[in-house]
Amino acid sequence: MNTDYVEICPTAYHKMVEHAHEVWGWEIVVYLFLGGLVAGLLVLTAALELRAGERSKSRGLMWMPFIALALISLGMGALFLDLHYKIHVFRFYLAFQPSSPMSWGAWILLVIYPAAFLLGMGSLSGDWRERINGWVEKKSKRLKGLLDWSFEWADEHRRTLLWTNLVVGAGLGVYTGLLLGTMVARIHWNSAVLGPLFLSSGLSTGAAFMLLFKLDKDEQRALVRWDMLAIAAELFFIALMLISFVGGNHAAQVAGEGLLGGKWTAPFWTLVVMLGLVVPLLLETVEIKRRLPLTVVTPVLILIGGVSLRAILLASGQESCFCDLR
């Protein structure tokens, strides 16, 4: 039986009822990208120190927790811009809804601030601590006491802070994917793979971002190796997602149409898969094997791929709904 629509009464509906509608715009792309990037920064900063067994001496790594805080604040700013009822933003913190990934995300973001701040305080070198102490002492004696306490606490609980940042960072990375993956109504997103996919993408973009800063040679090599693993994992999760589309039921097949022959196919395969993953993986393999100096080309490509992944999946997912199955 052919069940094609020939009419939807145009005077009696709001635009949401129609086949496709956009719920979230560029603000959420920025938020998801920066959320993933910060997740990668926190996990990798902590992992580098846990691996070395001592505090890093490179200046780039010293500032990374503070850079992460600035970036997550920017991301939360974008999220705030997306809210339609902005004065009610405090409502996120008057409730915890275990079934809502967005509620988990709101609370994870709240944990990230003190965790990353204290990690950063503990990372500061002696001369920077003196400089900050001197500056604060001039302003307020009470603030100086608080500063001394935070330096002391951060040094004393360094290992706990490293592990906290690692776990909370991983939680943030997974959350950015699950936020979309748990939306039953959007058949394109409806996959648990989005959690690990966004985490691996976050780790990769985090590593790429860190490689833009001045780091020790050993740290750079470690980051490139981890990045290669993250890219391989990302390709694996993308493959799983596509397999579930192709080999799934009718809903899965319709959900995958956008990326497999539909309007998102060209940008997805060129920007995300080729430029954002395959080319950087090849470049990093050559750089590591031949011990070539690292260039900014690879990190920039990875960052472009990371933004594109989120922008494309967000847009294609919002266009998919059960009405496509009619």
Place this chain on the structure above:
Amino acid sequence: MSRKRYAMVVDTRQCVSCKACVLACKAENEVPDGFSRDWLMEEVWGDYPNLSAENRSERCNHCTNTPCVHACPTGASHVNEGGTVLVSHNKCTGCKACIAACPYNARYTHPAGYVDKCTFCLHKVQRGEQPACVSICPTKTLFFGDLNDPTSEVYKLLRSRRFKVLFPETGAKPNVYFLY
């Protein structure tokens, strides 16, 4: 006595797509221009001249398994009396997670900022009245009542007529039923 479970039954064989339900809802609930809490779907299938059509007055399905309530980070979307799904305007941040989660695209962002949708006119139901769309329907297409009450019209209709729900595959267990 068992708990109330409100449901709506739409007789697609009676509906003539007159839009009275939409206008009554807009008037009763002061729905802003450009939006509506209920709407009409006219589905036509077949090959000319052998065509069949179905008119459906659609709205929030007040699901038993509520994807919107599960997605809401602040508890603004909640289940109220008789399983009615409502939005507390004073708790809503306009984050739109519930809009993305709704399989029926039944929600919209009110110009005031909060997310809005059909309430089954609970304020009228609590006064012993019928929802605005039901009370105005000139062809007796719409029925509203308690599915746990064997004497209610909706209970009797679903036991005597063939019916369907929209997108049962979502697992949301909707409470708007369509007789066909």
